[in-house]
Amino acid sequence: MTEVVAAPIELEEAAFQAHTSEPLIKRNLAMLGHVNVKLDVVLGSAQINVDRLFALGKGDCIELDADLDAPVTLQLDGKPIARGQLMAVGDSFGLKIVEIL
Amino acid sequence: MDEVRFGWIGQTRRAALEGLLAGLLEEWSREWWLGHASSQFSSDAVTELDAQARLQGAFISVGPHGALAIHVGTRATEAIGRHLALVVSDDDAALAASLGEQALNDLAASIHRRAGAAPVGGASKQALPASLTQARHGAFAVQASLGRLPLTVLIDRRLGERLVPPASAAVGSALVPRREALSQAAVQVSATMAFGQVDLAQLADLAVGEVLVADRKLEDPLHIHVEGRGVVATGYLRRSGTQRAIVLDGAITREHHYD
Numbered sequence: 001m002t003e004v005v006a007a008p009i010e011l012e013e014a015a016f017q018a019h020t021s022e023p024l025i026k027r028n029l030a031m032l033g034h035v036n037v038k039l040d041v042v043l044g045s046a047q048i049n050v051d052r053l054f055a056l057g058k059g060d061c062i063e064l065d066a067d068l069d070a071p072v073t074l075q076l077d078g079k080p081i082a083r084g085q086l087m088a089v090g091d092s093f094g095l096k097i098v099e100i101l
Numbered sequence: 102m103d104e105v106r107f108g109w110i111g112q113t114r115r116a117a118l119e120g121l122l123a124g125l126l127e128e129w130s131r132e133w134w135l136g137h138a139s140s141q142f143s144s145d146a147v148t149e150l151d152a153q154a155r156l157q158g159a160f161i162s163v164g165p166h167g168a169l170a171i172h173v174g175t176r177a178t179e180a181i182g183r184h185l186a187l188v189v190s191d192d193d194a195a196l197a198a199s200l201g202e203q204a205l206n207d208l209a210a211s212i213h214r215r216a217g218a219a220p221v222g223g224a225s226k227q228a229l230p231a232s233l234t235q236a237r238h239g240a241f242a243v244q245a246s247l248g249r250l251p252l253t254v255l256i257d258r259r260l261g262e263r264l265v266p267p268a269s270a271a272v273g274s275a276l277v278p279r280r281e282a283l284s285q286a287a288v289q290v291s292a293t294m295a296f297g298q299v300d301l302a303q304l305a306d307l308a309v310g311e312v313l314v315a316d317r318k319l320e321d322p323l324h325i326h327v328e329g330r331g332v333v334a335t336g337y338l339r340r341s342g343t344q345r346a347i348v349l350d351g352a353i354t355r356e357h358h359y360d
Contacts, residue, residue, distance in 0.1 A: 029301060041315075050283050062292075082307065096311070
């Protein structure tokens, strides 16, 4: 039977070197096509004072600054990427895109 | 270096300064037995020309709250001393001058004390700085006649502000508790919906007219944020007339925090 010696791994210090060569990974978003991202929809906002904020209770209504038919904003990582009309798709929310870059 | 402040002192405060300095001068002359039955006070904002022409050899006294100068004419320091000590011969001129300087030092000290601090050292004859001679720097002068003795007191803007503070600084605003002050401050609350997840390939192909279906059901609660940070409550999308509205459902605690 062969005897194996177990010992802690000693890693070489990673010396920082300013890279002068080209990036190893080309900027090709297609390779990230399978990556899932979370989207948020901003429905509107309202200005209220601190007293009212802390007096709000269940069932209280906050009127937003957006008309019913105003487009909502689709956000990716907090950044607006599109606008659309909110709609019902079956029993789910849907967003019909009206503006996107 | 002393801070130089610019600007005229307003008429209301000039009148108050004149009254205050006149009162201090009267009190001082009474204490030093100068006799001033015919005293008349007049005041004027100093101009550079006036100061240079009339006030060579003034005694300057500096305190923590500003500087002042007292001018009593070319020989009058000695004249004050002669009057106080009943000295009539030239042999005692040094004594008379010393007494006169003590009296002026006392006047300077009384003005500084009124401003809230004692002077730093005694008054001394020096060249007058701009802060005491130029009205555009806020210099202010009171001229008085104490019997036959002419006397001019100049103060700089810093000292003037200590003697007659601006109304707002003198009274100060009543403080209110922070909690009370905050109660009417406006905050922005926004309503967002976590729409769901899509892969980047699907997002890249998204175009106008297409419909993105959310992971969220129509009756799922929405999130209420304050100033764009953190979810503080949940609610449901409703209408209020022609506006969108949120009806609150519950609060979000730290233990139950949505991203």
